[in-house]
Amino acid sequence: xxxxxxxxxxxxxxxxxxxxxxxxxxxYRRRQLQIYKFALHMCGSSTVAEEVTQEVFMSLxxxxxxxxxxxxxxxxxxxxxxxxxxxxxLERDRQYVAMEDDTAASNLATTLATTEESPLGxxxxxxxxxxxxxxxxxxxxxxxxAVVLCDLQELGYAEAAGLLAVPVGTVRSRLSRGRAMLVGxxxxxxxxxx
Amino acid sequence: MKPGxxxxxxAGLRALREKTAETGAPASVETLxxxxxxxxxxxxxxxxxxxxxxxxxxxxxxxxxxxAVALADHQPTxxxxxxxxxxxxxxxxxxxxxxxxxxxxxxxxxARQAKRRVQRPQSKPAPLAQEVATEFLAIPYAPGFTTEDRxxxxxxxxxxxxxxxFGLPVNQDRIIQSVKADVLIGEDGIARAIRFVx
Numbered sequence: 407x408x409x410x411x412x413x414x415x416x417x418x419x420x421x422x423x424x425x426x427x428x429x430x431x432x433x434y435r436r437r438q439l440q441i442y443k444f445a446l447h448m449c450g451s452s453t454v455a456e457e458v459t460q461e462v463f464m465s466l467x468x469x470x471x472x473x474x475x476x477x478x479x480x481x482x483x484x485x486x487x488x489x490x491x492x493x494x495x496l497e498r499d500r501q502y503v504a505m506e507d508d509t510a511a512s513n514l515a516t517t518l519a520t521t522e523e524s525p526l527g528x529x530x531x532x533x534x535x536x537x538x539x540x541x542x543x544x545x546x547x548x549x550x551x552a553v554v555l556c557d558l559q560e561l562g563y564a565e566a567a568g569l570l571a572v573p574v575g576t577v578r579s580r581l582s583r584g585r586a587m588l589v590g591x592x593x594x595x596x597x598x599x600x
Numbered sequence: 601m602k603p604g605x606x607x608x609x610x611a612g613l614r615a616l617r618e619k620t621a622e623t624g625a626p627a628s629v630e631t632l633x634x635x636x637x638x639x640x641x642x643x644x645x646x647x648x649x650x651x652x653x654x655x656x657x658x659x660x661x662x663x664x665x666x667x668a669v670a671l672a673d674h675q676p677t678x679x680x681x682x683x684x685x686x687x688x689x690x691x692x693x694x695x696x697x698x699x700x701x702x703x704x705x706x707x708x709x710x711a712r713q714a715k716r717r718v719q720r721p722q723s724k725p726a727p728l729a730q731e732v733a734t735e736f737l738a739i740p741y742a743p744g745f746t747t748e749d750r751x752x753x754x755x756x757x758x759x760x761x762x763x764x765x766f767g768l769p770v771n772q773d774r775i776i777q778s779v780k781a782d783v784l785i786g787e788d789g790i791a792r793a794i795r796f797v798x
Contacts, residue, residue, distance in 0.1 A: 468640070592609070
């Protein structure tokens, strides 16, 4: 497997399409983490994230001729499939409205109440990380994507814009709006509970 | 948004990012994908081999038909020459003055001569009862052909040597001669079977 370390994603995909199993495994191990985390942050469920990851790479196996290097990178192609899968799942699960996570809200409120400097307090504490996660999940999908890609997956604006098929300016504005919504949501939680 | 709020939020997002840094799909996903990958490879392999054979077969059949058509185009001219009626006397090139002074038996009218030349009794199809044909032999690598499929039978002439490729014996003395054959062509234009006729 070490023989593929210097190969680009394109090259690995070509080899995998030619039937080289090691190339497929290398590509999977290189990219599955990002795809899984993207789905996890977007859906909030490890089961769904697992399902999405599986479907993304299954599509790669089934649709051997679908990728066009002229239209973007392999990573972008994989994210594109993952995004479609995630949005489909969100649409599917929309009828099931999630109940407010009281424990997480309570943790957040406790933290915020004991912090003097900022109403948001220290969000890095273990118990409040979950609150941030819940707040991210409650964002509308458009804003959630921007926050997940740029803040949680550390992609550049241009890269995120490419994946979302929108201009860079749109990504910036969605990210800014998403962050503002997150702050608002976290503040509302704190006020309600305190 | 206050600067303090944004900093706190970014710190919270960073903490969430770090918490899930090593989170990935379980090994069972990789196993499942590998199983599917191998299954696909196994299924694709015979397909590609079958396709290669199919293309070889098509190329061979196309070449066969082309040769047959080329040979068929040449045959009629040769047959007419061989069967020209010898009884018809050729007109002599005699000067007009000589004919007036010593009249001879009238020469055959040119129109009649032309008419006779057109006659090609040998071009009449031979009665089928006189023909002896081999069984239909499948053309190698051609797609399958069942009794329910429709096709067309085309009479062609092939080099006698081509019988060898179907495992039939060939008389060495007549190897340069051609042989008649019926080629069964499917609705898709691909030759499926052949029988040699004598």
